[in-house]
Amino acid sequence: MSKQNPFDQKKNAILEGINSLEPDLSPKGSIDHLCLPIMDLINSHKDMVTTSSCSGRISVFVEGTKSVSDDETKTGGKGLGGRWLYVSHEQDKVLNWIDTLREDEIEFESVEDTGDEFDNSIRYILYKYEPFILHVKCRDIKSASKLFNVAMSCGFRESGIGSNNTVAIRINIKLDVPVGLLDEKNKDRLIFFVSKRYISILDKLTVSKFIENKKKMDELYNKIDKEIISVPLEDESTKNQEVKETKEERRERKRKEGLERQRKLQSQE
Template sequence: MDRSAEFRRWKAQCLSRADLSRKGSVDEDAVEIVQLLNAQEQFFTTSSCAGRILLLDGIVALRKANGDAILKFEPFVLHVQCRQLRDAQILHAVAINSGFRNSGITVGKRGKTILAVRSTHGLEVPLSHNGKLMVTEEYVDFLLNIANQKMEENKKRIERFYSCLQHALKRETITNSQTEIKDPFDTHKKKRNQEKSHYKRITEDCDKELENDDADDPGINVTIFPEDY
């Protein structure tokens, strides 16, 4: 089976499966991105989360906690399987330049190419230890405000990602059309230069929207507990 046919089979299998998440559907803030990607021949999404804040219901609940309570904000995350490495590189450029700077590409032994869209502005702070509250109510309120600010910034980055993705897909369509009609004697070096220019245009389109990105980020990123907490 050729690589393209195998990718189509993987995509059909993945998209036909039932949604096994607790919610049972794609998060509202991520649904447009998921639908846009799944409508393309070269992509399909394998998992997504628009972001969430994990809270305990007030100080009373914290005082009754027997273990180690935390307040945690988890930003947008998206996993996309790509038909080939070049497709993943285009999507990676979109992610990085939309503010998701912890994004990366992995290639498996069977040739599965996965792009993970991630950012670094998470929040994870301990509130109690062995049932003992370790912070004041004022500090909890402060953390909640920070978490809410991070969620708002998270939504802005999702919107930028969607906008940049639309631009990148349009540019890719135009580039592919030009490639089909260009001189067949063009060298490999020229093709590589065109690809570099294409990625640069994606970056420039998105960079204009990111000029104030660092100023908007509240700037608190605390990770205390391991990921399997």
């Protein structure tokens, strides 16, 4: 029996992980069910395999901090002591997220009320919407270029081809604003220097970005299916083959499988 080449070995290992019920290494612990249809589509191609994904999410995050020198500190990400206040990949869980925080740990005040507290050591509360992103490892530069060109033609202008023929599919539908700060001198209270009304406006903007993001994902799915996956089916030798599933049926099946996988993972916690 012939030995598999490195790409096929890597692809088989990745697909085993995708199909496993074990939690993955992402903060969420599992694949977003909205990503499953396009992942399944791409993974059906012999020259491509998805390596990481995110369907899009809202996140509210307190920056971490570290000492740079005796008299200087630097704020940064989770690895520096930051923490999530709220994260969701679901559009219907965006509005009123702030009500999930404990009332005794939050406070609203205007920017003027904070006086001269602002400096480089302030740990800000960041409100973010991050759109769909997908990484796909390809067998060669030819298949990577084909996928990259399709993504670019759908408006995924932040996409690129990295090392080992890995295509990063990205789009600029982002939102990233500071909405408060951490009061480390007062039991780490969360001080919001914007109003609840302003946060409500951000929430509605985020919902609109979720909707736009989903439309672009559907557009990308359809174009990959048409220009990459279904191209061989146009050959005379395959015209008479039985069609097993329509695109819509395949997408709905993978969505249900993703929900069932998440349900099983939650039942194990």
